[in-house]
Amino acid sequence: MKFDILTIFPDFFHSPLKQGLVGKAIERGLLEVALHNTREYACDRHKSTDDAPYGGGAGMVMKVEPIVKGIEAIRDGADEKVILATPQGAPLRQETVREIAGFKKVLIVCGRYEGVDERVRAFVDMEVSIGDYVLMGGEIPALIIIEAVARLIPGVLGSALSAEQDSFSNGFLEFPHYTRPEDFRNMRVPPVLLSGDHGAIEEWRRRESRERTLHRRPDLYEAALKEEKKDKGCL
Ligand code: JB8
DSSP, rough: EEEEEEEEEEGGGGGGGSSSSHHHHHHHOOEEEEEEEEEGOOTTTTTEEEEOOOOOSSSEEOOOOHHHHHHHOOOOOOEEEOOOEEEEEOOOOOHHHHHTTTSSSSEEEOOOTOOOOOGGGGGGGEEEEEOOOOOSBBBHHHHHHHHHHHHTTTSSSSSSHHHHHHHTTTSSSOOOOOSSSSEETTTEEGGGGOOOHHHHHHHHHHHHHHHHHHHOOHHHHHHHHHHHHHHTTOO
């Protein structure tokens, strides 16, 4: 899978893309990330990528020409999808991550300042938000999309099971995890996990996962129950 990133801060990405399993995936050729500087597609001699907003007001707006020229220069035909990172996009959920993981090539456009000129929207396939809070640009959202997608690429995670077992993969939050020591300041590991009874352990994890989701994320709980019924052919 290949990602192209269009950004005024390509250096922002160098260290994060070297770390951990994303770094390994790139090393092993399972994932490719190409960085492109928006400034290289600027049209004027000052190479400007932003300008004052029409109608007045505070802050600057990313210019349309460098971004659209960039998209047109970088995009490798119609099978490369263009994603705009924006707080106005559809909230990123695991379902969207799975959809993106199905694309062969993805170009992520990162805005800065107050955002991009509205006319950029006509040149993108998808607008994605990573959550309802305000950031200063689309670079961190782009890294989040890459990381979430990377772990779904076959061979990136150790075992095929781990991608499926994590939170959201079945719609519920994950069960609690413990490792040694058995007793930390009188906080003990639940005895069932030491019992060796795999049936009982599975049952306990399933209950904890559901209880945890119900209390912490009632919104997810309702949706996950509904999905489960659908999967069982009950809806
Ligand atoms: C300026 O929160 B975000 C996001 C915020 C932004 C820009 C892009 C994305 C550009 N602020 O996803």
